[in-house]
Structures are given as C-alpha cells and as structure tokens.
Amino acid sequence: MKKGCYFTTPIYYVNDVPHIGHAYATVVADVFARYHRLAGDEVFFLTGTDEHGQKVAKAAEDRGLEPQEHVDKMVGPFQDLWSLYSVSNDYFIRTTEERHQQVVQEIFSRLYEQGDIYKGTYEGWYCIHEENYWAEGQLVDMNCPDCGRPVKRVTEDSYFLKTSGYQDRLLEYIEAHPDFIRPVVRRNEVVSFLESGVQDVAVSRTAFSWGVPVPFDSEHVVYVWFDALINYLTGVGYTTDDEHFAAFWPPVHLIGKDILKFHAVIWPTMLMALGLDLPKAIIATGFWTLGDQKISKSRGKVIDPIELADELGVDAVRYFLLREMPLGHDGEFTHDGLVRRINDDLANDFGNLIHRTLPMVKKYRDGVVPKRPATAGRTAALAETAAGIIDEYNKNMRAENAREALIAVWRLLAAANKFIDSSQPWNLSKDGDDQGLDEVLWGLIETIRLAVLMTYPIMPATGEAAFEQLGFDESPGDKLFSDELVWGRLAGGGQTRPGSPLFPRIELEPKE
Ligand code: MSP
Numbered sequence: 168m169k170k171g172c173y174f175t176t177p178i179y180y181v182n183d184v185p186h187i188g189h190a191y192a193t194v195v196a197d198v199f200a201r202y203h204r205l206a207g208d209e210v211f212f213l214t215g216t217d218e219h220g221q222k223v224a225k226a227a228e229d230r231g232l233e234p235q236e237h238v239d240k241m242v243g244p245f246q247d248l249w250s251l252y253s254v255s256n257d258y259f260i261r262t263t264e265e266r267h268q269q270v271v272q273e274i275f276s277r278l279y280e281q282g283d284i285y286k287g288t289y290e291g292w293y294c295i296h297e298e299n300y301w302a303e304g305q306l307v308d309m310n311c312p313d314c315g316r317p318v319k320r321v322t323e324d325s326y327f328l329k330t331s332g333y334q335d336r337l338l339e340y341i342e343a344h345p346d347f348i349r350p351v352v353r354r355n356e357v358v359s360f361l362e363s364g365v366q367d368v369a370v371s372r373t374a375f376s377w378g379v380p381v382p383f384d385s386e387h388v389v390y391v392w393f394d395a396l397i398n399y400l401t402g403v404g405y406t407t408d409d410e411h412f413a414a415f416w417p418p419v420h421l422i423g424k425d426i427l428k429f430h431a432v433i434w435p436t437m438l439m440a441l442g443l444d445l446p447k448a449i450i451a452t453g454f455w456t457l458g459d460q461k462i463s464k465s466r467g468k469v470i471d472p473i474e475l476a477d478e479l480g481v482d483a484v485r486y487f488l489l490r491e492m493p494l495g496h497d498g499e500f501t502h503d504g505l506v507r508r509i510n511d512d513l514a515n516d517f518g519n520l521i522h523r524t525l526p527m528v529k530k531y532r533d534g535v536v537p538k539r540p541a542t543a544g545r546t547a548a549l550a551e552t553a554a555g556i557i558d559e560y561n562k563n564m565r566a567e568n569a570r571e572a573l574i575a576v577w578r579l580l581a582a583a584n585k586f587i588d589s590s591q592p593w594n595l596s597k598d599g600d601d602q603g604l605d606e607v608l609w610g611l612i613e614t615i616r617l618a619v620l621m622t623y624p625i626m627p628a629t630g631e632a633a634f635e636q637l638g639f640d641e642s643p644g645d646k647l648f649s650d651e652l653v654w655g656r657l658a659g660g661g662q663t664r665p666g667s668p669l670f671p672r673i674e675l676e677p678k679e
Pocket residue numbers: 176177178179180187188189191192217395396398422423424425426452453454455456461462463
C-alpha cells in the first residue's frame with residue numbers, strides 16, 4: 168500500500184467564534200492536502216476543536232451554560248466556516264468525543280504504568296488564559312510572559328510527564344532532522360529551550376473538573392494540552408484502526424508559533440514514550456496582525472472571515488492568505504493589501520490573460536479551441552518556460568512552500584501575457600496566417616489550463632469556473648497531475664463558454 172500523507176491543523180478552542188487568524192493554518196493545511204491528492208498521494212487531513220480545560224469551562228460559565236452545552240453550540244461556527252472556506256478535511260475531531268477520551272485515558276494509564284508519568288506536587292504560577300504553568304523566574308512583572316495577564320499561585324497534587332528524561336534524545340533528533348521544525352528560527356528557539364534544561368510537565372489538574380478524568384484517580388482531570396495533542400493520534404485511528412493508522416502516521420503539523428513548545432517539546436516526549444515515530448514536520452506559522460497587534464478576540468482585534476468572504480470571495484481570501492506572507496513570518500492584514508492583491512495579481516495578471524484570450528478565440532475561431540499543433544513552432548519558448556515552472560511549482564509545493572510556488576505560476580502568467588503582445592494574433596489574422604494563429608491561440612489556452620491546475624489547490628471554486636469557460640467537460644480535480652500538469656496535453660477542439668470575469672476588480676471607495 169502507498170504510504171499516505173497526513174496533514175493536521177491546530178484544534179481550536181471553542182471559547183469563541185473563529186476569526187481570520189484561525190482560518191489561516193487551516194487554509195494552509197488544506198492547500199497542501201489538496202495538492203497531494205492531485206499529486207496522487209493518499210491523504211488524510213484532520214482538523215477539529217479543543218473542547219476541554221479551564222478556559223472553555225469559564226466561557227461556558229460566563230454564558231450561563233453547562234460546558235457540554237456550550238461546546239455543542241460553539242462547534243457549529245467552526246464547521247460552517249471550514250465548509251464556507253472550501254476546507255477539505257477528511258475528519259473533524261472533537262476532544263469531547265467518546266473515542267478520543269478513551270484513547271487519552273489509555274495513553275495516560277500506559278505512561279503511568281511504564282513510569283513516564285508519576286505523581287508529585289506542583290507549586291507555581293498558572294495562567295488560565297494560556298492554560299500553562301510558569302516558574303516564578305519566567306514571569307514578567309509577575310504576569311504571564313505570553314499574554315501579560317495576571318497569574319495565580321497554585322499548589323496542587325499533580326501527575327507529571329517525565330519530559331526531562333527525553334531532552335537529550337529530542338535534541339539529537341532535531342540535530343539529525345533539519346526539516347523537523349520549520350522555519351529555522353523556530354527550530355533554533357526549540358533547541359535553545361531544550362539546551363537550557365526542561366522541567367517535567369504537570370499533566371493533570373485538580374482545580375476544576377472539565378476534562379478527561381484520570382482513569383485511576385478521580386480527583387484529577389487530564390491537562391488540556393496532554394488531551395488536545397492526542398487528537399492527532401485519535402483522529403487517524405491510533406488503537407482503533409491499526410491499518411489506517413499505519414498507512415498515515417507520522418503527520419505534518421501546521422501550527423501557530425505560539426503553540427510551538429507544546430508541539431516541539433511535550434508532544435515528541437509523549438510520542439517517544441509511546442514508542443511512536445515523531446512527526447515528519449512541525450511547521451509554525453507567524454501571526455496576522457492589525458496595527459502591531461496579533462489578531463485576537465481577547466485583544467479586541469478581529470477580522471470576521473465570513474464578512475470577508477461575502478465581500479471579496481473565498482478564493483481571493485485563500486489566495487491572499489497563501490501569497491501575502493512568507494510561511495513563518497508575521498504579516499499585517501489590511502483590507503487595502505487584500506484588494507491590491509485581488510486587483511493586481513488576480514484581475515490584472517490572471518484575469519486579463521483569460522479575458523483577452525477567450526474573445527480572440529471567439530473572434531477568430533468561433534469560440535473553438537484550435538487543435539494541438541503538429542509542430543512546436545511559435546509555442547516552443549512558452550512550452551519550455553511552462554515546463555520549468557511546473558517543476559519549480561511541484562518542488563515548492565512538496566516542500567510546503569506555497570508562496571514560492573505561486574510566485575512561479577505568476578511568472579508563467581507574465582510570460583503568456585507577453586506572448587500575446589509579441590505574437591500579435593490580430594496581425595496573424597490580418598495576414599491570413601492561419602497556422603500561426605492556431606498555434607498561438609492553442610498555446611495561450613494551454614498555458615491558462617496549466618495555470619488553473621496549479622492554482623486549483625488554492626482557488627478550487629475559481630478553477631472549476633475557469634475550466635467551464637475554457638470549454639472543458641471535466642473539473643481540474645478529476646485527473647492526477649502526473650497526467651494533466653504537463654505541457655501539450657490539451658487536445659483542443661472544444662467549444663469555449665466565456666462568462667463573467669473570474670476575478671472581478673474591486674473598486675475601493677475613495678478615502679475622505
Ligand atoms: N487549542 C489550542 C491548540 C491545540 S493543538 C493540539 C489553541 N487554540 S487557539 O484556538 O487558541 O489557537 C489555534 C491556532 O490559531 C494557534 O495555532 C494560533 O497560533 C492560531 N492563531 C490565532 N490567532 C492568530 C493570528 N492572528 N494569526 C495567525 N494564527 C493565529 O491554541
């Protein structure tokens with residue numbers, strides 16, 4: 168059986184409705200899942216919700232609801248948003264589901280039995296918002312070093328995970344696998360954290376009860392992060408579907424940089440203790456900001472992804488998320504920036520190529536795409552450019568560099584727009600050069616076909632609409648890239664069906 172590709176997103180806290188920052192990692196993971204499916208790989212793509220812990224319990228209490236009632240209500244907006252944003256997840260995991268709770272309990276018991284979890288007393292400072300313990304030396308002005316909120320002094324019995332016992336093995340692993348934690352700045356951050364010495368992590372709580380009960384000690388619930396990380400195992404069938412699990416493990420995790428330590432320190436410790444392979448990669452994205460602040464509900468800075476999709480279209484927003492900011496960097500989310508990308512990249516570069524070409528096919532060939540020319544002739548240079556760009560695109564997409572892949576595709580669009588100017592189809596028609604005109608028109612439609620295929624993982628709905636206008640009877644997703652993403656596969660002869668602009672220009676209201 169072919170070895171599968173497994174992509175995950177963070178599972179989102181259901182203390183509030185999702186904002187554009189949440190949509191980011193999910194859309195990025197979706198693009199890679201879609202790409203690999205088209206590349207012929209078996210893909211399993213998981214997202215879901217993180218429903219336990221004090222933060223969620225507090226949100227429920229604030230709304231006067233039982234936690235279960237609260238989480239049942241809050242999960243809908245996430246599922247609806249992913250469906251609006253064309254997210255093609257294969258499963259949606261909720262940490263309150265029975266199967267997951269059982270896996271968490273089994274793992275907790277097993278690690279306890281083998282001595283990787285032990286009972287002790289925790290003394291320190293706790294930040295409810297970050298669901299994290301801090302040592303006094305880590306506090307900033309006695310506040311949480313991550314979110315700046317006040318922390319609470321706690322002393323409680325707790326079960327501990329022996330993270331410290333795995334520190335050296337983990338460091339060696341990171342050393343030997345340079346692509347394990349990306350980008351390199353995050354990898355370095357984890358290395359220096361590990362080198363400074365890690366403490367065992369408290370993995371149970373007694374102060375509240377909204378969590379998975381520790382199976383052999385009813386006073387304790389499992390720490391929400393221990394519970395949440397295990398979603399990546401439950402979701403793919405660990406202990407419940409061995410064949411599925413074996414086909415897809417290990418995963419590629421897409422996460423935000425704020426949750427790096429949980430994924431790059433605690434999680435590998437848990438996996439090593441379980442004797443499982445470590446993730447193929449942990450890719451930490453940066454933050455979308457407004458002004459100089461992270462977009463975040465608790466900071467009062469949000470962008471509503473539903474409004475944005477209504478106004479500008481889902482595919483345009485997906486394109487912007489992937490194209491604007493290099494993976495791993497922070498980037499400012501501005502409406503103007505988004506409109507600029509739509510107008511410059513989508514309407515001008517891509518849209519114009521399509522909406523200049525189709526009218527010529529109509530005018531000179533009654534809308535019928537010329538048959539594939541017998542000789543390369545005028546399209547030879549364009550064909551060579553396209554072949555190079557397809558290689559570059561595939562290489563980048565396989566290395567999870569969607570932005571670079573898109574930049575390459577845009578070079579192809581620029582080459583095709585130039586090709587129109589240099590080959591001057593209107594003069595070929597005037598001069599009665601039928602063969603030349605056929606070659607040029609076929610070459611343009613062929614280039615558009617390839618560009619639509621390459622952007623299909625990013626803009627799936629637009630890809631469907633484009634194929635419709637090009638007169639193809641299939642969807643860009645019907646065949647594998649190995650058959651289709653090759654210069655020269657367009658047979659021609661089809662009747663085009665020009666329609667409304669695929670990328671309408673956005674007119675900005677003039678500023679006062
Ligand atoms: N529940 C945990 C994750 C558990 S994974 C086993 C959690 N949830 S969260 O809802 O608070 O955040 C989920 C993800 O959204 C994080 O990776 C976070 O980085 C990301 N984002 C939240 N706001 C963001 C931006 N403004 N920009 C980019 N991503 C951001 O943490």
